[in-house]
Amino acid sequence: MENIQKLIGTKHPIVEFGAQTLLGSTGTFKVQGLIALLLAQIINSGSQRTILLRDQSGILPKQRRLVEVCEMISTAFFLHDNIVSLNKVELDERHNIQKGNKLSLLFGDYFLATACSQLATMENPGVVKSVSRAIAHNVEGRFWLETIEASAPPTLGDLAYYCSLRHGALLSSCCYSAALLSGLDSETAGSLQNFGDYIGQAIHLKSEIFATETSKMGAESLSSYPYIAALWYLHRHGRNDVVEPGSLINKEKVKKIINLGFGIDLTYEQCEIYCNKALDSLKQLKSNDELTENLARVVMDIKSAKPIYTV
Numbered sequence: 001m002e003n004i005q006k007l008i009g010t011k012h013p014i015v016e017f018g019a020q021t022l023l024g025s026t027g028t029f030k031v032q033g034l035i036a037l038l039l040a041q042i043i044n045s046g047s048q049r050t051i052l053l054r055d056q057s058g059i060l061p062k063q064r065r066l067v068e069v070c071e072m073i074s075t076a077f078f079l080h081d082n083i084v085s086l087n088k089v090e091l092d093e094r095h096n097i098q099k100g101n102k103l104s105l106l107f108g109d110y111f112l113a114t115a116c117s118q119l120a121t122m123e124n125p126g127v128v129k130s131v132s133r134a135i136a137h138n139v140e141g142r143f144w145l146e147t148i149e150a151s152a153p154p155t156l157g158d159l160a161y162y163c164s165l166r167h168g169a170l171l172s173s174c175c176y177s178a179a180l181l182s183g184l185d186s187e188t189a190g191s192l193q194n195f196g197d198y199i200g201q202a203i204h205l206k207s208e209i210f211a212t213e214t215s216k217m218g219a220e221s222l223s224s225y226p227y228i229a230a231l232w233y234l235h236r237h238g239r240n241d242v243v244e245p246g247s248l249i250n251k252e253k254v255k256k257i258i259n260l261g262f263g264i265d266l267t268y269e270q271c272e273i274y275c276n277k278a279l280d281s282l283k284q285l286k287s288n289d290e291l292t293e294n295l296a297r298v299v300m301d302i303k304s305a306k307p308i309y310t311v
Helices: 002-007 013-023 032-045 061-081 091-120 125-146 156-181 186-214 225-236 251-259 262-282 289-304
Strands: none
Touching: 013 091, 032 061, 032 156, 032 186, 032 289, 061 091, 061 125, 061 156, 091 125, 125 156, 156 186, 156 225, 186 225, 186 262, 186 289, 225 251, 225 262, 251 262, 262 289
């Protein structure tokens, strides 16, 4: 308790995370679990095989456990992401921040270990393989995005691929695994896997648009889609002055282009493409039209509204 009291006021991300979790102060809505549960309802409503196993809401117990596992994995990655570099902290705060870092690591490891333990109890090799692959893809995407160098900015294609690994893999696996647990054929399950991937990426792009617009200037991260979109826009239009001698990117010129809306417009377009592909994937489902319409409305909200959703 004494250590936790010292953490409060240090502005360590784990303190903010705890406040958001307990008090619901984020202003956003984590939609990953909702999408997976809605999808499970839709799948089960058209299946006679699960009618005796599902609960009153039309969801299988194993599907609920699957969603809990994916949420724990997502939380573990979030905690691991919020380790603070001590080089950026005032000397008198380093001791407390270091404790926060240790707690972030320990809590993240605990959630990940618990998720893996729960995953094993599912007794479904296909589900275990899918979620395990999603964890590996997520880590691969995170490492790649953290190692981008200013001298070699990624193409939009490369950025989209690794953002898919980081932001789409877990939801994609959750949707695919929910389909497997209902006994759907591999073709339909694969289509729902694509659905999860598209939605995960669309939500991420919307959050980047929001972050860029609210900061009143372009994000400087080389893993930011609006930033990279603006950079390649300049290249396509012959603005080679954006790359200075020594291959360093002129960030100020890229920011100006972002503020004019070019990078953001391209990001909006890509977000719409993902949402439209997700809606096309839903057409593979032949089940309760009302439930499918509810999920389609969530997709349309992501497509058109401000980014109130996170994954």
